[in-house]
Amino acid sequence: MLINQALHIIARSKLRRLATLTLAAASTSSADPATQTAKKSPAAQNIDNPIVLQRADPWIHKIGETGCYYFTGTVTNFDKIILRHACRLNDLKLAEETVIWRKHDTGPMSANIWAPELHRFNDQWVIYFAAGDVDNPFSIRMYALTNKNDNPLQGTWDESGKITTPIDSFALDATRFMHNDQDYLIWAQMDADQSYNSALWIAKLKTPTTITGPVTLLSKPDLAWEQQGYKVNEGAAVIIRHNKVIVTYSASATDHRYAMGLLWADINSDLLNPNSWHKSQEPIFQTAPDLNRFGPGHNSFTIAEDGKTDLLLYHARDYLNLRGNPLTDPNRHARARAITVDESGTPNLNTQLAD
Numbered sequence: 001m002l003i004n005q006a007l008h009i010i011a012r013s014k015l016r017r018l019a020t021l022t023l024a025a026a027s028t029s030s031a032d033p034a035t036q037t038a039k040k041s042p043a044a045q046n047i048d049n050p051i052v053l054q055r056a057d058p059w060i061h062k063i064g065e066t067g068c069y070y071f072t073g074t075v076t077n078f079d080k081i082i083l084r085h086a087c088r089l090n091d092l093k094l095a096e097e098t099v100i101w102r103k104h105d106t107g108p109m110s111a112n113i114w115a116p117e118l119h120r121f122n123d124q125w126v127i128y129f130a131a132g133d134v135d136n137p138f139s140i141r142m143y144a145l146t147n148k149n150d151n152p153l154q155g156t157w158d159e160s161g162k163i164t165t166p167i168d169s170f171a172l173d174a175t176r177f178m179h180n181d182q183d184y185l186i187w188a189q190m191d192a193d194q195s196y197n198s199a200l201w202i203a204k205l206k207t208p209t210t211i212t213g214p215v216t217l218l219s220k221p222d223l224a225w226e227q228q229g230y231k232v233n234e235g236a237a238v239i240i241r242h243n244k245v246i247v248t249y250s251a252s253a254t255d256h257r258y259a260m261g262l263l264w265a266d267i268n269s270d271l272l273n274p275n276s277w278h279k280s281q282e283p284i285f286q287t288a289p290d291l292n293r294f295g296p297g298h299n300s301f302t303i304a305e306d307g308k309t310d311l312l313l314y315h316a317r318d319y320l321n322l323r324g325n326p327l328t329d330p331n332r333h334a335r336a337r338a339i340t341v342d343e344s345g346t347p348n349l350n351t352q353l354a355d
Contacts, residue, residue, distance in 0.1 A: 047311075048090045049355050050333035056315040057115040057235065058334035060302040067305060070152060071095075072116045072127070073315075076330040079103050081116045081129060081145070083153055089305060089336060100157050101145055103131065108162070109143055110134040115235070115298065118152060119176050121183070125152045126208045128163075130172035142174045142187060144209045163209050165201070167192050173298075176205060177238040179245060184271065185211055186218065186247065188234035196221050196231035200249055200263075202271060216272045219263055221251055225283050226261065229253025233261070235298035239310065243267040244345025248284070248312075250297035254326040258295035259286035260314070264345055284349060285314070291354045292318040295332075304338065312339045312349060 052058065055073030062069050068087040075082060080102045084095040104110040112132040119126045125147040132140045142163040149155025163174055163185070171189040178184070183205035188198040199220035203211040221231040228251075235250040247263040262280040269276035287294050299314040315332040322329040335355050340348045 046090070046305075047336050047338070048093075049335045049337075050093065051089055051313075051336050052084070052093050052334040054330045054332070055334045056332035057298040058313045058315055059115075059117045059300045060313055061118045061120070062302050067307065069302070070118055071334075072118050073334055074114050074116070078112050078114065078327075081113060081127060083118070085153060089311075098153050100127075100147075100152070101159075106134060108133055108141070109159075111137040112140060114140070115173050117175055117300070121146075121176065121208050124148045124208075126160075126176070127157070128174040128176070130174075138170070140170050140172050142171050144174075146208060161209050163187070163211070165189060165203075165211065166215055169194070170198065172198070173234045173236065175236050175238065176208075177240075179240065179267075179271065186236040186238065188232075188236070188249075191220075198232050198234050200233045200236055200247075204272070214272055216274055218247070218274070218277060219249065219261070219279055223251075223261075223281060225259060225286075226251035228257035229255065237300045239301045239341070239347075240267065241310075241341040242343050242345045244341075245271060246341070246345060246347060248299055248347070250299070251283070254295060254297075254332075255322060256287045256294040256317075256320055258297045259283035260297050260299060262347070284347065285351055288351065289320065293355050294318065294320055295326075296335075296355075302336075310339050310341065311336050316355060318355070 054076050057074045059072050060069050071084040071092050080099050082097045082099055084092050084097050086092045086095045103113050109131040111134045114130040116127050116129040127145040130140050130142055132138055144160045145157045146160045147155045147157045169190040174187040176185055185205040186202045189201055190198055200218040201215055202218050203215045204213045206212040219233050221227055221233050230253050232251050233249050237248050239246050245265045249261050251261055252258055262284045264278050265276040285296050294317045296314050296316040299312055302311050304311050313336050315334055317331050
């Protein structure tokens with residue numbers, strides 16, 4: 001039954017892509033050389049979107065030794081954390097899903113299990129995720145699971161506790177990256193004055209659940225396009241290219257107004273100094289009705305099967321009118337696209353190409 005439903009949705013998505021093929025081809029005829037390269041590369045041509053159905057906030061960890069992928073994302077019932085494994089990106093959509101943890105019945109971690117991310121940290125696996133309380137579903141906080149087995153589909157996933165920050169408030173979307181042998185954590189959190197829903201913060205990471213030293217405000221939703229429906233900066237992802245630390249993030253309500261923004265800092269700068277960071281004043285990825293793309297965002301990055309092409313993972317719907325509200329509509333499908341980063345450190349997401 002589930003496979004039949006998946007095949008039906010895949011077929012419908014392919015028909016919609018065919019309907020926009022001529023328009024997409026026309027829009028790229030005068031594209032810059034970087035865009036043409038991404039469009040023509042095998043990595044770009046071979047992606048069969050959506051790569052996973054009904055999984056928002058997609059995250060992929062690629063194993064360097066094997067080239068295989070582990071995938072996780074938010075499930076539609078917000079009640080568990082899953083992993084998939086495949087050695088081809090296009091095989092993830094029908095890969096067996098393993099439930100590695102389920103929500104509690106009561107108390108913390110008993111509702112709204114959101115945005116899991118799989119990381120390798122000091123010879124153990126870590127999954128960061130956000131969760132609320134069934135009696136207060138939007139009392140969202142950040143938590144971690146850890147597993148010492150070499151294979152994240154095996155072994156035991158232990159609850160390693162809440163990630164504590166200086167403010168006890170709505171907090172989610174923890175992501176880890178390493179730079180100059182130092183681990184950092186970026187997350188989204190409401191300020192003490194509750195003047196916005198969430199902003200992006202950064203700190204050094206001592207253990208999977210312990211930040212250390214000063215906490216720096218990276219970005220708050222102070223632009224009009226970041227305040228559509230809700231005042232939100234969330235879902236940060238990091239890629240380091242051409243001497244730049246590049247951070248993408250998402251903003252506004254999670255309907256068609258959801259869009260992606262960009263921050264960047266010089267690779268040799270102090271990442272905890274707010275003056276090191278620059279912010280794009282316009283979104284870099286947003287709704288394109290002519291391409292049946294609505295509310296793209298909450299991305300991550302990985303490498304294509306060729307071992308060199310950068311891929312952007314993100315979710316989006318392919319229609320405007322929601323079935324319910326942004327949280328109950330299940331069809332935020334996980335998608336991928338080949339991207340380039342030019343020598344100045346500016347990403348080109350090839351947004352004129354259809355999903």
